[in-house]
Amino acid sequence: MISLTIPTVILALLFFSITVPLLSNETVAALQTTKNLDYCFDGEISRSVLENYLARSATVASLLHFTLDDDLRMMSNTGVKFAGRVIWMWGNESRIDALVRKGKPFVKRIHIMDPDIILQGAIFEIVTRDVDNVVIPASVFKEFGLRPEVRNFRYSDMLYPLGRRVDHWAEGSSVPDMSRLETRMWFFYVGKRWIDMGLEAIHFGQVEIMDDRDRDHTHWRDMMKRIRKYAKKHARRHFVLADAHTPSGGIVHKGELMFDFHSFPSRPKSVKDKPHQAVLEKGFSDSIYGRSKGGRAPSGWSCNALPYIVELDNFGSSDHPGEYRSTDKIHVWGWDEIGWFMKQPEKYRNEWLKYAYNWVRKTDPNGFFQLPLRRFQHYTASMESAKGQRQEASIKVIWASAEKR
DSSP states (O other): OOOOOHHHHHHHHHHHTOOOOOOOHHHHHHHHHHTTSOOOOSSSOOHHHHHHHHHTEEEEETHHHHOOHHHHHHHHHHTOSEEEEEEOOSSOGGGHHHHHHHHHHHHHHHHHHOTTOEEEEEOOSOEEGGGGGSBOOHHHHHHTTOOOOSOBOOGGGGBOGGGTTTTSSBTTEEOBOTTSHHHHHHHHHHHHHHHHHTOOEEEEEEGGGSOTTOTTOHHHHHHHHHHHHHHHHHSTTSOOEEEEEOTTSOOEETTEESSSSEEEEOOOEEOTTSTTOEEOOTTSTTOOTTTOOOEEOTTSOEESSOOEEEEOOOOOOOSSTTOOOTTOOSSBTTBOHHHHHHTSOHHHHHHHHHHHHHHHHHHOTTEEEOEEEEETTTEEOOSSSTTOOSOHHHHHHHHHHHHHO
């Protein structure tokens, strides 16, 4: 935990011009509940502290892209402790400098509001021709034992050979091959930028489509080791949490887990003849419930099953939106997960979040449901924004209720 003196906080508030709202009795009660939980870590993280964070995990995707005061208010009100996907790129790699310039002051505001909050960036399973416009810093060359030279990243040097997964997402938009040195340099560079902003977690996307030529994950482990080494020296609390979507249940090499926790879509199952209801079910599709692999975690503790989170993911609608298809075990009534959720009545949305959060905790004690506070520009749980879907109050109650048990 990072301590701040009262004068430091006052000066910081004045400098960043934060308006601090009066707290309601409900908010004060929620804060009193969370203040007794342990969120302390430095250099490594215990399982209990990790689970305290995951229990108050929320998707706040694009938080640092928009830097909205209402998002800051919503985070303070609900008491989120782990904010997922706050900054990311899906192509358009040359905008990284602009994203960092806009987001870094907002990171400081968030950590003044709550120094314990973990903010998570993402490095996804995509690289586009635009990466050719990003200059490679000398520090990246040196990290990989190369003589610095004046050049940009090379898109072509990150691709699988023989056209595999090339143009997978669109023309000039491909899945990177982690066995390529240029790919590892790119991932290290982005991870370094996120850590330098004050982020303490990185999501690595669909790792298992970037390892076709790295089945024992030698190159993945090399890249991760470099990012962890950099975090040990430069991160706020000398540690970075790493996760990825792991359809296999996780990546383990000689008993060593590659990630600090696992993550995956929640995979709601459409309920036949009950439009547009959905339930969670262990064993449905490729859901992770009961399948998270164990081993020795990067922080040194061992487990039979690594803690994990599930989310309401986005991946695009099918060709049958709104229709039930028993053969479609990925979409929910033909929509992706967050798309389906947004189309439900407000009352059902709030009820379903409570159901989902509790179902995961009861079904698998290693699992946590990551509640949605923001999903890019499409969704916000806000109770005050004109575009808010009004799950904020329910999320606050879900977390407070869970901690009273």
